[in-house]
Amino acid sequence: MAQQHLDPTDPRSRPVGPVPTGDALAGYLRAQATEFLRALRLHRETGSGANGSEGSAEAARALRRSARRISAGLHTFQSLLDSDWCEAMRPELAWVSGTLAMEHAYTARLERLLTALHRLSGSTALPGQTVGAVAAGRADAPAGTRADPAAGGSAAPAAPVPQRAASRDAGLRNPPATAAAPERGNLTVGAAKAGALLDRQLTLARTRAHSTALQALGSSRFHAVADKVAVLASEVPLTRAAGGTDLRPLAAAAQDRLTDAVSALPLVTAGSPYNAAALVHGLSPDTVPHPQDAPWHQVRLLLRLHRYAREAVSGPKGNAVVDLRLLSAGRALNRHRDASEAAAAAAQAARTPRIAPATAYALGVLHADQRHEVEAARFAFQQCWQKETVRTS
Amino acid sequence: MAQQHLDPTDPRSRPVGPVPTGDALAGYLRAQATEFLRALRLHRETGSGANGSEGSAEAARALRRSARRISAGLHTFQSLLDSDWCEAMRPELAWVSGTLAMEHAYTARLERLLTALHRLSGSTALPGQTVGAVAAGRADAPAGTRADPAAGGSAAPAAPVPQRAASRDAGLRNPPATAAAPERGNLTVGAAKAGALLDRQLTLARTRAHSTALQALGSSRFHAVADKVAVLASEVPLTRAAGGTDLRPLAAAAQDRLTDAVSALPLVTAGSPYNAAALVHGLSPDTVPHPQDAPWHQVRLLLRLHRYAREAVSGPKGNAVVDLRLLSAGRALNRHRDASEAAAAAAQAARTPRIAPATAYALGVLHADQRHEVEAARFAFQQCWQKETVRTS
Incomplete structure (x- = not known):
């Protein structure tokens, strides 16, 4: 299917329809800026409280998505845009998308690691299905196993986070073999403790990332970015020559x-x-x-x-x-x-x-x-x- | 090249030269039995003392090689041989080759694991090049690292073994980065300690395997096997029909x-x-x-x-x-x-x-x-x- 379409970034391909110029870029940036503002409005409506955590996470993803695209457009097509404005704008957009990305990254990392621990333990249960099993697994541990103070403490010392995913309370179920062969079961206990330790550390990091993101969204720095994006949604600061310049050589340079x-x-x-x-x-x-x-x-x-x-x-x-x-x-x-x-x-x-x-x-x-x-x-x-x-x- | 040759075990292929029968099998078994006796003589000549360890190991390999082949011949072509004799002989040959294999297996396993530890540590040095570096590495360990009693003791409690390979005393060299960043160096210390622990455990196992093999070679059970192989070298107990039976269907069944x-x-x-x-x-x-x-x-x-x-x-x-x-x-x-x-x-x-x-x-x-x-x-x-x-x- 992809074969049948012409490569629009290849300067050698025949132009189909009008040549994309700075006007097309302006349309793209306006659309992304509008999307950014829509996501920001959605984020404020869903709030960051106990309700609407799903919508809030979706809004944060949409914010990052449009911030990345605006930033990329400013980078690739910088010669068609007001350079001072570009240089002021890009670090701010990178800061927004980077700050908002951390919480999701920690969530995904914890889920990846817990899933891997389950796979490596030969367990078919998914992390979400075994809520609270860590404590049970610990009670099953053979008496000879040394206590692991660092892996304890199911309640993280951080403030509760509304966007907490289902994997937050995921434990690791001990397979039945542990009870049958307690003298060989310490490695599975090890997997459970490793899971609890990772859960504690990554949940703490995620909680901090969430707080940082909330603070960032309420900061005057973010409000300044949002104001600039609002201006961008109606007026893109193109250079005078941009309207007649072909975008494709710049896109080809990116390629x-x-x-x-x-x-x-x-x-x-x-x-x-x-x-x-x-x-x-x-x-x-x-x-x-x-x-x-x-x-x-x-x-x-x-x-x-x-x-x-x-x-x-x-x-x-x-x-x-x-x-x-x-x-x-x-x-x-x-x-x-x-x-x-x-x-x-x-x-x-x-x-x-x-x-x-x-x-x-x-x-x-x-x-x-x-x-x-x-x-x-x-x-x-x-x-x-x-x-x-x-x-x- | 292999393509140009006919598959001798494929019954559909045209026979080239005389059809292999029980006589060919008898020749094969006699040759392997002779090889077994030659290796046994070599082993006794080189001895198991401090001298001639290289020749002794080579002799043990040759003994196993011929014992495996005789045993395989007895298994695949059992219907052409005296069945009582086969059933008495095969477990004894398996015992000989199994007992002699253990020492080499432990040597190779230790070398494989130490080589892997070096590869995983990003070290280009081979295990044999870093004799005695374990102790040095331990002295470099940061003060906060816990002592590891199980990995200590460079002298294994077992008796010295003449066939000890070069990797016996192999240590693990700490890369220079450890000195530069002592607070992050504990994992490399971990690799060194893991190597020392494996060295201790597998060397002990190898020492025991060596003693077991020596005892086996001096036992009356082994002498009985050697006597039977000596008989086999001159007289193979074929059944009466074996001389006219094609070997290839039996070989094809093995395939x-x-x-x-x-x-x-x-x-x-x-x-x-x-x-x-x-x-x-x-x-x-x-x-x-x-x-x-x-x-x-x-x-x-x-x-x-x-x-x-x-x-x-x-x-x-x-x-x-x-x-x-x-x-x-x-x-x-x-x-x-x-x-x-x-x-x-x-x-x-x-x-x-x-x-x-x-x-x-x-x-x-x-x-x-x-x-x-x-x-x-x-x-x-x-x-x-x-x-x-x-x-x-």
Whole structure:
């Protein structure tokens, strides 16, 4: 299907319909600004109290989505826009989307890690189905197992958070085998304690991120951003020449930046299954952050800029085509980022003082598992990219 | 190259030269029995003392090699041989090769695990290059790190073993980063302690295996086996009809047993890279032994029986062809077995009482790494087998 459409960012392709110029960019930015204001209104209506947490989270996602797109448009097509305005606006938009992203990131990271712990324990139960089982699992623990003070405390010391997801209270069910073979059950107890420890640490981080986001949304800094976006919704500060300038060379430059960054990736290694490259340095002292992941994270950002540039150029009609082609590559890179950060969280949790050896062992298995997810995501990206290259050549 | 040769076990292929009958089997068994006696003589000459450990290990390998082949011949072609004699002989040969295999298995397992620890620590040094560095690494440990009594004691309490490999005294070098960032260095200390713990446990097991093998070789039970093999070297107890019976249907039956067992393997899953199947139950209480590995171990044994049956049928001239076709599949299954047992050893070491959390964490990473090696070996086998199927169809 994607094959039948012309690539709108390729300057060599025949123009179909009118050439997209600065006017198309202005329309795109106005639409995104309107979307931003709509999401902000929705966020204020649903509130951040006990009610409407679902709508509030959805509003935050929509805010981030439009903030990212406006920021990307300002970046890619900066030469068509008032440069002072661009330079003042972009850091503020990055601050908004970054601040709003943290809470969701911690929620997703905890869910990913708890799901992985369940998978590694051979349990088919999902985290949400085993509410409160941690305490029960702890009561089943053999008497010889050392107490784990760091993993205790089911109530986090932070204030209650309304947007708390279902996984907040997720425990880890001990399989029946523990009761049958208590002398071998300590590793499953380790998985339960590792889950409780991660739950405590990541929930605390999420609670803080939620408070930070609430403070940010009420700050004068945010109100200034919202005012600027409101102006943007009606009046885009284009340069005088922008109305007659073709957008496509600028979009093609964004694509070239992506292509260059991808060509610098170790794709040959990534394309060989089980290359074991992602877990190299898995036990080195500096696991956070993993330096080998940085080029992949960079490609993830460039892929997003490329995707948004195509949106701006091709308009709403072309969006489906863009998504079809880039969706899987982007998904693989999102998975890469998520697994990389989850692995770092597991390694970080293992440095908590006074944890039990069984807890540390489970966190080690979990860390390695997530690093292999990193490797798997690189393989998936390589596979997508090979297909993509064949298509566009 | 393998394509150009006819498959000697395929009953449909045209017979080239004389049909292999019981006489060919008798020749094969006599040759293997002679090889067994030669290896036994070599073993007695090189002795098991401090001198000649290299020759002694080589002699033990040769003993196992011929014992396995005689045993396989007795199994596959049992209908052509005196059945009482076969039934008395096979368990004894299995006992000999099994007893002699243990010492080498522990040596290889320790080397595999120490090499993996070095790889995971981002160290390029091989285990043999860092003799005595464990103690130095321990002295560098930050003061806040808890002492690890179980991993201490560089001198194992067992008697010294002459066949001790170079990796016996292998330590784990701390990278320079530890000195620069002592507050983050505990995981590398963990890797060093995990290595010391595995070294202690597996060296102890190897020492015991060595003593057991020495006792076995001096036992009256072994002398009885050696006497029977000496008789076999001159006189193979064939049935009366064996001289005129074609060996190839029996060899084909061995191949069919292999094919059936392979078709029961989850090869579709194994052929999808990063299926994460091998680490399922990675944290379940019963990691030793891993039930999902059993069918693969079984295929490994059946592949060996098939290979030896081809040797018996095709004679020394056909061996090269057999090896070329089955070597890679057999190697993948050996790697599968080794990684599976190494992962179990890491999990077992993590259950040592009173180890430090950093040690347990490193063992968890190591366990998961070896389980991914298991998955990688299955993938490699699937790739070999696909090629093989295409070739023989």
